[in-house]
Amino acid sequence: MWVMRQNGAMSSRPSAPMHPHSHSNLHGRHGESATNSIKMLILIALAVITSAEKLLTADELISQPVPKEAQLLTGEALVNYVNSRQTLWKAEYVPGAEAYFKRRIMDSKFLERLPGAEVIQSIASDEEPPESFDARDHWKNCSSIISYIRDQSACGSCWAVASASAMSDRICIQLNGKIKVQITKKTT
Structure with a gap:
């Protein structure tokens, strides 16, 4: 049984043994039982409401479809939508x-095909690609060079890196x- 103590804290046991016919069971000390009863009801209501609201995991959020109108949002409207859908x-x-x-990012005009440029449609090969390939294992003498990952954050010259x-x-x-x-990219 949960009992509300006079300081407002919840306890699973009464603070002192009470006789079943004692007035303190109904009215509490100093006439505070009505206040404590209201506090208890509020706490119970909050507990029920909180437990009824299911919090989603990141995987559950990702798996939810995004409505078409939300896909068109930008700027502050997009931020407000994101914040309203997850916590x-x-x-x-x-x-x-x-x-x-x-x-800071290379302009997409540099991706346009140059006039007269030849486009290779496919490369003919009879070999099947391997199931897996790790260059660090294949060229062990160079694994320290191959393994090095450069920081390209906020870099508009990722092509150079x-x-x-x-x-x-x-x-x-x-x-x-x-x-x-x-x-x-700074080597001269």
Whole structure:
């Protein structure tokens, strides 16, 4: 049995043994039993409401379909939608953030096909690709170079970082690990 103590705390046992016919069972000390009864009812109501509301896990949130109208939201409306649908974290709207990040990324016009450029449709090969492949295992002499992951966060020159990384790997592989160099986009 749960009992509300005079200080408002809940207890599973009475603070002192009470006689079943005692007035303190009904009215409590100093006329506070009505207040305590109301507090008890409020706590019970809150417990029932809280237990009835099921909190979703991240996997459950991800598996929910996103309504078409929500897919069209941007800016502050999108942030408000995200915050209203989950309680795992709080999204914050930062005016100007989208423009800031767009300026830092290579323009998509550089992905356009040049006039007269030949497009290779397929590469013919009779070999089946392996079930798995790990370059670090295949070229063990170069595993330290191949394993190195460069930080490209907030980098608009990811193409340069990726190219430098590939060059570092290829030099090491070609020379069978005799030369291990980290080429960077700043190398002159």
